[in-house]
Amino acid sequence: MTAPLWTNRFDRQVILVTGAAGGLGRASVERLAAEGAIVVATDLKSPDNLAGHSGAFLTMELDVTRADHWRVAVDSAVEQFGRLDGLLMCHGAQGPEADVERIALEDWQRTLRINLDSCFLGLQAVMPTMKRQSYGRVAVLSSISGREGNASMSAYSTSKAGVIALVKSVAKEAAADGITINAVAPSMFQTPLLQHLSEERNAALLSRVPMGRIGQPLEFAALAAWLLSAECSYTTGQVLDLSGGRYAGS
Template sequence: MANSIRRYEGRHAVITGGASGIGFRTAERIVSEGGTVTLWDVDAAKIEEAKAALGASSHGVSLDVSDPDQVEKATQETVSAFGKIDVLVCSAGIAGPNAKVADYPIDQWKQVFEINLHGLFYCNRFVVPVMQKNGYGRIVNVASIAGKEGNPNASAYSASKAAVIGLTKSLGKELAGDGITVNVITPATVDTPILQQLKPEFIDYMLSKIPMQRFGKVDELAALITWIASEECSFTTGAVFDISGGRATY
């Protein structure tokens, strides 16, 4: 993929959930702009497919982000291979079931938090010291408009994404003097494989909430992420970037 913009020349990015959806499209853009990427994903087969599509500028690590030991090992492996991590994009996540709070399965509540919040925290936690050592970094965490507004019958997802927003704001302030920015995006529903986890009536509800009357496109999110994760976005940290087709009200 040819691209005359070379914002990522000499930069290395780690992308969780990088083998498909938003993560993969972001990886494509970063590679097209001169960067190298490491895809952290739970699906080893998809990692190989993604690497084949991305070419020699890509590397892959199969891991479960909800396991801190695996995240720490992946961080060490990535630094050993590339010497640094300039960019971290955390896009790995699950939707969880659609159920009322009174009926929500406790084990699945915990699983949503283990991946969406705790896994994201582990990735931020272990990558930050690498960035601090180099005096540069860009972290982009992927939350959701559900984290701001709360979607009915999606309490675990909504609550976990709200927590991601709070974590991002806190970490952004902590690192403001270290040359590292930490920002979060809050998309409305995007046409990605995660929709396959949801009931049709819930998908219809989410579409009805978007004034543009369409779902977001992966390319649109990747374009925003790759700007936030670039050197150009240098005076914004701890910020929430809405990309919601007009749904966001604050």
């Protein structure tokens, strides 16, 4: 499945992508680069795993749960390229698949730290630069479970609901500074995260998608590219559905 490219849409704008080694992140890096962006591809994995990443101008190791890593990533991008126009946060962890009474506190906290605290740290890191520029675009990976909640996935659902509230709050703070901040709420997508769920869980989740299929990373990349572009000039604080119609039936 492909979508038409808008050649030079980004005209060498600088965009930092987290989770760049994952399915959604990798597809997004390639799409953004093909449309003219200077992409800083980051991931928790070793930079060796990002080497040769199609379209990445700069690859970096980034532990999104650490404020000092965020500062290094943003400072490196600005020092090397002179600015930072966009941030796409594609990282995340599935978290425990269990009823609430069987979830260990450390697993709950780890899920929120990776999925929610990290986005708070990322926004803290990029806002000063974007406000100085009077321009910025931020897109954050949430989930349809952040809107609806998934049984036996309370940690994940809670973290993604928190992302939605964070996006809405900070978008209002930054609206007068030429910065838009939006979230994307996918349902099932063809990524390695599906491998961490049981066959029964995957079947149950797919049964709730009216289109009856799993989404493809290129479909996410197409929406992310628009949210990170100058065309996204009057849309902020929103959660865009990417669920094959699942939320439309709620």
